[in-house]
Amino acid sequence: MKYFFLLFIGAFFTKTAFSQMDSVFAKQMDAVIVTATRTERKLSNVAVPAQLINNKIIQQSGSVRLTDILQEQTGLFITGGSSSGSPGGGIFGNGIQIQGLAPDYTLVLIDGEPVIGRQGGVIDLSRITVGNIKQIEIVKGPSSSLYGSEAMGGVINIIIGQPQKNVLTTSFRYGRFNETDANLSLALNKKKWGLQFFGNRNGSQGYDLDKTTPGNTVDPYHNYTSQVKISYKPSVKTQLSFSTRYFQQVQQNFYPVSDLNSSAIIPVSGNSITKDISITPVLSQQFSKSLRSTVKFYFNRYQFRQELSKQDDHSLYYYDFFQQSLIRAENQTDWKWQKNNNLSIGGGIAADILNTNRYDGKKRDEIRYLFLQNEWKTNERLIFIGGIRYDDNTAYQSKISPKLAVSYKATERLRVNVSYGSGFKAPDFRQLYLNFSNDAAGGYMIYGANEITLSELLKQQQQGLISAILQKANQLALLKPESSKGFNAGIQYRVNNRLSISSNLFRNDIDNLIQYDIIAYRGNNAPVYSYFNIDKAFTEGAEASFQYLFSKKFFLQGGYQFLITADKNVLKQIKAGEVYAREAGTNRVYKMNRWDYAGLPNRSAHMANLKLFYEDEKRGWSGSFRIIYRSRWGTTDQDGNGIINRRDELAKGFLSLNVTLSKKIKDFKIQAAIENLLNYKDVINLPGQPGIQPYISISYSFTKKNKLHKL
Amino acid sequence: MKKKFISMVMITSVFCGILFFVSCKKDQNGKTITVISDTVKLNVNFSANSPYAFFSFKNNGIVNNVDSATGKWDFGIRLATFLVNSNASGPGNAGVILQNGIFDQIISAPATGYAYDTTSSRLAISDGSWYNYDMSTHSFIPKPGKVFIFRTADNHYAKMEIMKVEYEPFTGPVPRALDYTFRFVYQANGSTDF
Numbered sequence: 086m087k088y089f090f091l092l093f094i095g096a097f098f099t100k101t102a103f104s105q106m107d108s109v110f111a112k113q114m115d116a117v118i119v120t121a122t123r124t125e126r127k128l129s130n131v132a133v134p135a136q137l138i139n140n141k142i143i144q145q146s147g148s149v150r151l152t153d154i155l156q157e158q159t160g161l162f163i164t165g166g167s168s169s170g171s172p173g174g175g176i177f178g179n180g181i182q183i184q185g186l187a188p189d190y191t192l193v194l195i196d197g198e199p200v201i202g203r204q205g206g207v208i209d210l211s212r213i214t215v216g217n218i219k220q221i222e223i224v225k226g227p228s229s230s231l232y233g234s235e236a237m238g239g240v241i242n243i244i245i246g247q248p249q250k251n252v253l254t255t256s257f258r259y260g261r262f263n264e265t266d267a268n269l270s271l272a273l274n275k276k277k278w279g280l281q282f283f284g285n286r287n288g289s290q291g292y293d294l295d296k297t298t299p300g301n302t303v304d305p306y307h308n309y310t311s312q313v314k315i316s317y318k319p320s321v322k323t324q325l326s327f328s329t330r331y332f333q334q335v336q337q338n339f340y341p342v343s344d345l346n347s348s349a350i351i352p353v354s355g356n357s358i359t360k361d362i363s364i365t366p367v368l369s370q371q372f373s374k375s376l377r378s379t380v381k382f383y384f385n386r387y388q389f390r391q392e393l394s395k396q397d398d399h400s401l402y403y404y405d406f407f408q409q410s411l412i413r414a415e416n417q418t419d420w421k422w423q424k425n426n427n428l429s430i431g432g433g434i435a436a437d438i439l440n441t442n443r444y445d446g447k448k449r450d451e452i453r454y455l456f457l458q459n460e461w462k463t464n465e466r467l468i469f470i471g472g473i474r475y476d477d478n479t480a481y482q483s484k485i486s487p488k489l490a491v492s493y494k495a496t497e498r499l500r501v502n503v504s505y506g507s508g509f510k511a512p513d514f515r516q517l518y519l520n521f522s523n524d525a526a527g528g529y530m531i532y533g534a535n536e537i538t539l540s541e542l543l544k545q546q547q548q549g550l551i552s553a554i555l556q557k558a559n560q561l562a563l564l565k566p567e568s569s570k571g572f573n574a575g576i577q578y579r580v581n582n583r584l585s586i587s588s589n590l591f592r593n594d595i596d597n598l599i600q601y602d603i604i605a606y607r608g609n610n611a612p613v614y615s616y617f618n619i620d621k622a623f624t625e626g627a628e629a630s631f632q633y634l635f636s637k638k639f640f641l642q643g644g645y646q647f648l649i650t651a652d653k654n655v656l657k658q659i660k661a662g663e664v665y666a667r668e669a670g671t672n673r674v675y676k677m678n679r680w681d682y683a684g685l686p687n688r689s690a691h692m693a694n695l696k697l698f699y700e701d702e703k704r705g706w707s708g709s710f711r712i713i714y715r716s717r718w719g720t721t722d723q724d725g726n727g728i729i730n731r732r733d734e735l736a737k738g739f740l741s742l743n744v745t746l747s748k749k750i751k752d753f754k755i756q757a758a759i760e761n762l763l764n765y766k767d768v769i770n771l772p773g774q775p776g777i778q779p780y781i782s783i784s785y786s787f788t789k790k791n792k793l794h795k796l
Numbered sequence: 797m798k799k800k801f802i803s804m805v806m807i808t809s810v811f812c813g814i815l816f817f818v819s820c821k822k823d824q825n826g827k828t829i830t831v832i833s834d835t836v837k838l839n840v841n842f843s844a845n846s847p848y849a850f851f852s853f854k855n856n857g858i859v860n861n862v863d864s865a866t867g868k869w870d871f872g873i874r875l876a877t878f879l880v881n882s883n884a885s886g887p888g889n890a891g892v893i894l895q896n897g898i899f900d901q902i903i904s905a906p907a908t909g910y911a912y913d914t915t916s917s918r919l920a921i922s923d924g925s926w927y928n929y930d931m932s933t934h935s936f937i938p939k940p941g942k943v944f945i946f947r948t949a950d951n952h953y954a955k956m957e958i959m960k961v962e963y964e965p966f967t968g969p970v971p972r973a974l975d976y977t978f979r980f981v982y983q984a985n986g987s988t989d990f
Contacts, residue, residue: 343969529923553918606917606918608917609917664941665896665939665940666940666941672959672960674898674957675898676898676941721930722928722937723937724937725927725937725939726941727928727939
């Protein structure tokens with residue numbers, strides 16, 4: 086707990102803590118992370134690849150949304166969609182890729198509780214403001230042994246701070262495209278009580294990158310976030326907290342469509358409204374020095390509603406409603422049952438309820454889980470961590486996820502970490518519940534795995550609706566979750582008090598990827614599809630990063646990731662000489678070899694960043710200069726073989742330069758910044774990147790000092 | 797949508813004889829082989845209610861729709877659906893094998909293994925077997941390395957490769973037709989060698 090406070094003061098407001106940059110650096114190394122083990126551990130002591138971004142870095146980088154800051158981290162990439170529909174571009178918003186795994190396979194937590202509301206597998210991270218967060222914790226590699234579904238590529242945990250002083254902060258930012266971001270936060274502490282209020286409004290008029298196509302690239306939007314956290318400590322041993330979060334976004338959609346009957350172009354307009362509300366009461370009791378137990382309840386409801394109507398006769402053109410609710414009760418007990426052994430044991434029950442016009446009726450999945458983790462410090466140098474989790478539910482097959490990690494402190498400066506564990510992801514709603522017939526395009530049908538059985542097909546065949554049932558239909562069953570086995574091996578080396586380097590090798594073998602396949606033919610020869618566990622893939626690579634404090638005022642961070650990915654079935658087919666490609670222009674067909682295959686789409690082989698942070702505490706100046714690079718990546722197949730192999734199937738790599746400069750005058754701080762200094766744009770592949778973006782912001786912070794300050 | 801319109805539609809097929817060969821060459825046994833080798837652009841109706849475009853390898857040309865019930869044609873296309881002149885589709889003895897390989901390297905047709913249109917809903921060429929549909933551009937992209945080996949309606953052999961499928965230029969929301977560009981080699985002497 087001591088570290089917790091130290092970090093807090095180091096990272097937040099206190100001026101004195103920053104007078105010695107060396108100590109700041111030391112604190113960064115000693116910062117506490119909870120996500121890696123579900124218990125507070127020093128970042129430098131965790132056995133899995135982990136990363137921490139503190140509030141200071143977020144502020145100096147001028148980030149306002151979670152996407153802003155994550156895209157500058159080593160090995161992380163923000164994936165955008167392909168058209169309008171969400172701030173920052175992308176119909177399904179901006180998700181995060183970790184170790185080459187798609188956004189579907191990353192668990193996103195706020196204060197340890199999962200964020201829900203995936204659209205097309207993606208949680209739109211631009212939904213989340215970073216105006217009031219203490220730090221972002223990133224754990225790479227599978228962590229399903231602690232967190233269950235989705236923790237396959239990694240876990241991102243957004244930690245909301247609990248300021249220990251009375252502070253009022255307000256800020257306003259204005260940028261290109263009339264982008265505005267306003268924050269108000271208030272923290273009050275009195276004896277046993279703590280109150281924290283936070284409010285944010287964010288908006289933009291949107292933009293249009295391609296005037297030749299109808300509609301905007303990003304439609305205008307505005308959103309509000311509010312958070313209230315009340316904590317009460319009746320005694321030293323008992324801690325109670327109650328937090329709520331509410332997010333609402335309205336986006337004004339407007340675009341022309343062509344009428345099927347008259348060929349006329351008719352504008353349609355309407356709103357997309359996203360709402361996200363959560364309530365979390367937590368009770369934590371320290372029974373003895375070695376025993377602590379926490380009970381958490383969590384309610385989260387995500388809702389998306391889009392209604393578009395034609396502007397000529399005001400008739401309804403499109404209606405979409407999607408609501409997901411998660412109710413969960415969880416207990417975690419940490420027991421130091423021996424001097425060298427820490428045991429964490431926990432379990433929970435949850436209900437995941439879906440109500441949408443996309444599928445037939447209300448869907449409900451009940452989840453029960455148990456997890457266990459033991460940390461064994463054999464001596465001062467060697468730590469073993471073993472964990473296992475069992476997830477049981479009603480909608481798909483149950484899953485056991487083990488993990489083993491070893492950390493060895495070779496010298497005071499060098500630590501070696503190796504871990505091996507499994508991850509999984511529950512089948513998504515579409516794969517379970519879809520019931521869709523496309524009578525416009527040939528009349529094919531797709532059934533979610535829980536919507537069709539062999540006997541139902543046989544019944545339909547007797548009724549003459551199905552003409553033939555294929556062998557594959559015999560395999561219709563409860564889907565297995567998509568699963569992975571991940572291996573990580575890395576070192577952390579503290580060269581001296583100014584320089585630290587770390588590197589990590591990783592390999593993820595992904596199995597049971599869900600894909601659709603033909604199960605039958607309808608009377609009109611159109612295929613009937615359902616979902617099966619078919620595909621296998623892997624991602625592997627290496628990551629290296631460093632932090633260097635080269636004077637009291639300058640701090641340098643940098644990182645690089647090399648990545649190889651592939652669909653294993655494609656590799657097998659290439660090896661067997663069964664995969665062909667077609668040359669652009671000439672249409673010449675040739676047999677592909679391994680090195681013509683560029684791997685899974687949307688993955689870059691090389692990603693790098695270099696970030697310089699500056700702070701002159703005395704004169705009140707601070708700033709940053711950040712360079713982010715991403716090499717070319719696969720987009721869409723052009724030659725019909727379904728894989729990425731041709732140059733015209735790859736998007737160009739790019740470099741993004743970002744700069745901020747701030748001046749502090751008394752309690753005010755003015756920041757001017759330019760994002761994407763080189764004005765890089767790629768209309769097709771990066772709709773979320775509107776080009777150069779200057780902005781200016783002003784903030785005011787009023788702190789009433791109290792005793793805690795002297796800690 | 798507009799039935800009157802459809803019934804009046806004649807299949808307008810455009811032929812572009814980009815290359816047209818009737819070549820004679822000798823195989824290893826010294827036997828003369830006569831082949832027709834050509835690249836053809838075929839205009840195919842888009843609507844699932846319109847007639848098929850029928851093609852004959854022997855005549856290297858379109859077969860009029862009134863002959864749809866005869867053995868004059870070898871295959872027909874509508875949208876992305878293939879008919880082969882056999883069983884449910886016609887009186888011919890045609891069949892097809894969709895083989896993986898490079899067109900030029902396939903030098904002979906197999907003796908057996910040809911698929912028929914068993915019923916109108918179980919066709920020899922199943923939907924999606926030879927193309928990828930791109931949802932964003934709505935294009936039909938022929939899979940590379942898919943070679944159609946035909947036994948024709950009158951028991952000759954041909955190999956065929958679809959090179960591209962383009963939309964006939966259109967205004968309004970619904971396209972009228974697709975232009976298929978394919979190349980083929982037809983063995984006129986009845987042997988399986990190309």
